[in-house]
Amino acid sequence: MPKPESLSHADAAVLCDGVLTSWHFLRNLGQVQSGDRVLVLGGSGSLGSAAVQIAAAMGADVSATCSARNADLVASLGATRVIDYTSEDALRPGAGYDVIFDTVGVASFSAAKPALAEAGRYLCPVLTMGRLPAILLSSLVGRKRALFAAAGLEKPQRLRAMLSEILTRIDQGRLSPVMDRIYPLSDLVEAHAYVEAGHKRGNVVVM
Template sequence: MKRKRILKWTARALLFALILAFLIGFIAYWRSTNECDRNTGAPANPMKAILHCEYGGPEVLTLADVEKPTPTDNQILVRVRAASLNPLDLTIRGPWLLRPMFGMRKPKETRLGVDYAGTVEAVGKNVTQFKPGDEVFGGRNGAIAEYVCALADRAVVPKPANMTFEQAAVVPVAAITALQGLRDKGKIQSGQKILVNGASGGVGTFAVQIAKSFGTEVTGVCSTRNVDLVRSIGADHVIDYTKEDFTNGAQRYDLIFDLIGNHSFSERRRVLNPNGICVMAGVGGAGWHDGILGRLAGELNAYVRSRLVREKFIAYIATMNKDDMTILGDLMQTGKVTPVIDRTYKLNETADALRYLEQGHARGKVVITVD
């Protein structure tokens, strides 16, 4: 009897919480504003930045004059020389599943981009590890702009001398996603057999090279036109998915790094060794934003079902940090990892760059140069 009362009150509490959350969300929906609503006058100290004041396709992007940021005591001001796009930037379309995070009626964050590389222009009074003139690269929201401010102790590190600004700018999100997925979630070890599904994309090209740096045997999966590319960055074996389905092959893998999510739980489990791991790092591909709910549901199903078997299916979200940025800088300084750049666009061509990325067929990364 006591248990029934507890369950009844628990159900009521949950219902109340849901109603309260709905009301708060409804009010926030109608009262939400963003930078575009607040900035009605001309900036006193202007710079150029890419904004998206509303949800929509690349056509909603504008190159606008905004206030140039001033670094706080613990920040550095970076003159951006290059930035790059990531699939996350496609959320400007505002899929409803993601709007509770990004803003219901309009985007809360109007700036585009995370990855950047450039030159330090000024430093806060507490900053000792950087000085004006230093060349750096890192990750910061709103990176597709002429300037960004970044906390000096966060995800910003010196740019390797052997890298261009364009090369450095494509690293942060994609390479950290690959590194953390393989090392932290996949528990990668020397001598293992690794498969990268989506090996020719932004994250995939880094994943192949990082996996090789761990001393593993790497198989990359890509389309016909990308076979030579994937082989050139170090893959031991390449599977052309237009001719062969890797889940139907005889080869078994210790780790599958899946950036596409186009196979079922059973299909992927079939080609995993006992106690093998499938790291689900993305739901990429053309038009991914239209089918995101179905794909995420499929990956969630795989994760839940893997609790009942020896093989593990793990989904994750990468986190930017200085230590991993330093590791990636070292890998590139020593030549173990070389960024792959597909196309380069100017700042005023960002909408065209996003249209190209949206097609889902980029070979490596798409760069935005900032003059």
């Protein structure tokens, strides 16, 4: 797709990762509706910072977890409740979330299930051997679902359609990629070490 003039190369690049993935998970997989209660685990990361904005713009009531240093950022993205995962368990039984989007794979379907509403969906982009049976079983038993997708494996025309809608939202000022750091290619090792520490605020770009 052509990059809009108004968008920097760095911002355009990150749209294809966290923003596009969260868009696909919340809209297509989780089918979030206005008024839904959505919990985003890892609300300050690449997927999470996009997810909070997307869910809030869809009219959901958004709760999100992060550490205390990122609470203000996550609230500014549209979360009505920010939970510090170091001191509070966000997966309170009976919480009644319609969607729990575990962007970093820090929970499991069995841990999330008691906090889901009756037909709630647990979405996780991180596929592990432990998560696979839960995804298969939940499609057969009960009304709560565990769902996975690989956004990048969607057909190109579908990805283009999603990106086109994302660009419209960006143009309207309703969505904005969160940029943490931009590294020069010569600092690739440092960039990897920073990302792998698992605490980036939004996105990291190497260019």
